Amino acid sequence: MSPHQRRWWVLPFALLLALQSWLWLHLRRGAEILLAWPVWRRWGMAVMQWLRRRSPFQALLCFIIPVILTNPPRLICVYLLAKGQWLAASVLYVTLKSLEFGSVALVERACRPVLRTVRIYRRGYLFVARWRRWTRRQLRPWRRWWRQRRAAF
Numbered sequence: 001m002s003p004h005q006r007r008w009w010v011l012p013f014a015l016l017l018a019l020q021s022w023l024w025l026h027l028r029r030g031a032e033i034l035l036a037w038p039v040w041r042r043w044g045m046a047v048m049q050w051l052r053r054r055s056p057f058q059a060l061l062c063f064i065i066p067v068i069l070t071n072p073p074r075l076i077c078v079y080l081l082a083k084g085q086w087l088a089a090s091v092l093y094v095t096l097k098s099l100e101f102g103s104v105a106l107v108e109r110a111c112r113p114v115l116r117t118v119r120i121y122r123r124g125y126l127f128v129a130r131w132r133r134w135t136r137r138q139l140r141p142w143r144r145w146w147r148q149r150r151a152a153f
Contacts, residue, residue, distance in 0.1 A: 028105030
């Protein structure tokens with residue numbers, strides 16, 4: 001089956017998942033680089049050490065708090081959209097999503113061993129891993145097709 005004969009929704013959905021995966025990896029690195037700056041180094045190291053000493057329940061709360069804190073301001077995005085201010089709403093949404101992804105990725109990396117002892121986190125982690133593998137499988141023919149087109153020029 002050629003890439004063009006697949007269902008119409010597979011490519012956009014796979015691209016969205018690939019984008020989220022890419023953001024997860026790169027925003028985590030960005031947060032780590034920010035915490036490595038001399039101004040933040042001492043504070044960032046203290047936060048990372050504090051996160052590593054949490055119990056499983058506390059680590060799960062630390063993992064969920066950034067998501068909870070960035071959701072209410074999204075109502076402002078809805079308000080801005082209702083007022084017709086698309087650019088402001090888009091910028092605010094992207095900023096909030098970046099903060100959420102970066103902070104959640106950083107907390108997840110610091111608390112990963114403890115979080116993996118929590119059953120619901122482990123199930124979610126395995127679900128996301130399957131999701132990412134599915135995304136890579138769906139995009140593989142498109143990447144091959146794109147490389148062939150690029151090589152032809």
